[in-house]
Amino acid sequence: MTPILFYGVPSGCSFGSIVALEWLGQPYRLGRIEMPSVVTSDAYRRINPVAETPSLLTADGAVISETVAILHHLGARGTDRRLAFPQGTHDFDRWNQMLGFLNTSFFGSFAPLWYAVEHELEPQAKQALTEYGRAKVRKAHAQLEAMLGDRPWLLGEHRTLVDAYFVGIARWTRYHDVVDRRDYPALQRLFEKLEADPAVQFAHAIEEQRSAVSAGGFEGEVRLEEALASLRRPAA
Template sequence: MEPILFYGVPQGCSFGSIVALEWLGRPYRLCRIEMLQQPWPAGYARINPMFQTPALLTAEGRPLAESLAILQHLAAQDLGPQGLGHVQGTPGFDRLNEVLAFLNTDFFAAFGPLWLAYEREDLDDGKKALLRTLGAEAVRKCFAALDGLLAGREWLVGERRSVADAYLAGIARWAGYHRLFDLGAEYPNVARHLGKLHADPAVAFADAIERKAPSTSVGAFRGHVSLDDALQGLR
């Protein structure tokens, strides 16, 4: 069977997994999860009992959760000279693991206070202001590290694109959503890199998919499936 990616909207971190699947170029399907609709369908617990996205139903019918695990699963299918991943045990693999871990932990978590201030209606203005201040400080620290990493470099890992670049495309856009800073003025290397990514057809496709806008796959997208239909392939 074709793998199925369960992606969340709006502004889901699953965005990067869609980009990676497009770059991989192998047949896949998508299952849309409206994260703001509560409660989530009970059947989703069979895919991920934490009720989070992304999740992947592999070609073997095995559920796989967490962005880091999904992206490494996809990278392992493309280990050629221009592939998305690196052979385990090589310096390239270690570097990819390191960058993915940074993006999936420090970078992702830095936005946590900002999302909390945005979503929690029960917090007073003072608490929300404190959360925004703490979040902005953490995000700036991460963007500074990324700007240094990308100085004189075309991609996050080595001389070719990888699943780390795909993941970055989905997470870094949150800085613009929260209107934290002038990216081009303060972090020019990150701005250059994100400009290149946003011009990529796979990134444009993922953006259109999230917005339910007309979209053209440059990979091997085979359409959407419902959660009920997706569960039929679970083993």
């Protein structure tokens, strides 16, 4: 069976996993999961009981959930392309450290802002939560700017899957007017380079249901009901 990535719309963090699959160049399919309606359905909970995206249905019918776990799984298949590195090496430690920062500090900085958008709150509480989120986003951007420095990619001379994850999160400044990325020139340079990448353009087109041309191993989209027939065991 061809692996299936279940990606969330609108604007899910699963965006980076689509880019990662395109860069990997191996066969895969996609399953579109509308949020919050389908992602919380009983049908999708058979894929992921936590009711979140992304989830990856592997070739043997097992499920991997959580972006970090998915990128580790894909990375292990992409070491020959230097998309990730063999465990136990110094490069792997650097890759894993950057992935951890993106998943906690960078991704997490937007959490208060998403909560304020998605929940009914008293005006004073909403304002306080938004200001808290803005401060966290500014801090995370400043930290990542310092880590990137003058390198062309987050880890140096070669793009890796951490760059794919970054671009899927960094675009959230379009929805939350909290920072001007031009104040962080190194991050702005990286973001613009990634936005011009065919895999990133493909992921945007997929999310927006426009004509999408794959440069990787995309074999089409699959309905949730069809994918469930391939499920062998629940996520761990």
